[in-house]
Amino acid sequence: MNSFVANRGFRLIMQKNFDFEIWQRFRRGDEKAFSYIFDTYHLQLFEYGRRFTLDEDLVRDSIQDLFFELASKKDKLSPTDNILFYLLKSLRIRIFGNLRKNKNHSIEVKTELTDEFFLSYVTDSDELEKEFRLDLLAEAVNELPARLKETIYLKFYKNLSNAEVAGVMQVNYQSVANNIQKAIHKLKSILQSDSDSIILFFQRYLR
Known part of the structure; x- marks a missing residue:
């Protein structure tokens, strides 16, 4: 158990160091770093956004707007050592805002949207x-x-x-x-x- 915890801690440290470096490169205008961030996280963001609304177009538009804003304001962004955290937080705020703006949306948007979050786990293991x-x-x-x-x-x-x-x-x-x-x-x-x-x-x- 101690070995498991130690290995997990080491992986988290390595990931944070990697995220910090990638984010710094992106902030300096490295297009490859931006492509890496989009390719790595856009599906995870879509999965997260779909847990709040069935409107897939709204989720896609929110993700697109998020990355457009990141690209246009990259030099003003704060440093981070956890890119996923940064993106999830930003997307959640944007989705809630877009849901409130969308007058045709069938869901009455509340502060917490507590009835909309659905959780599932998928494994490709043969065990x-x-x-x-x-x-x-x-x-x-x-x-x-x-x-x-x-x-x-x-x-x-x-x-x-x-x-x-x-x-x-x-x-x-x-x-x-x-x-x-x-x-x-x-x-x-x-x-x-x-x-x-x-x-x-x-x-x-x-x-």
Whole structure:
């Protein structure tokens, strides 16, 4: 277990260093760096945006607007060592704004859009036990309130820190910590498992 945690920590450090360098190159006008960022993250952004609305065109337009703004204001952007966090946060704000502007949208847009977030897990593994456990986990997570589902998604599925989750969701750090504890407690009841086992499963299979 200690070796697993150490290796995961090392990978996260390496990823942060890489993200910082790529982002810096992009800010300096490196077109290859910009292409890398778009190619690496645009599908993940679309997946995230679709969890708030069924309007795929709105999500695509929001992503396109986001990257256009990034390209046009690259020299004014802040440094970051987590590109995914930066993009998720920016896209979430833009989608909420576009939903509010869209008078023809069928959904009444609220501050949190709590009824719209849907979470699922997909694995290409041939290990039947792993697939079975992932299916059970997905079913259990989807019984959680939407706010808790989004917290779990960002924390465990997208590898964000508590502070980064708070930044994306525009809540305070303590709210994220509380949401995680509430979610784990509810999952413990649904899955009839202990909290440590649930957290370990998240770390092993969703990283």
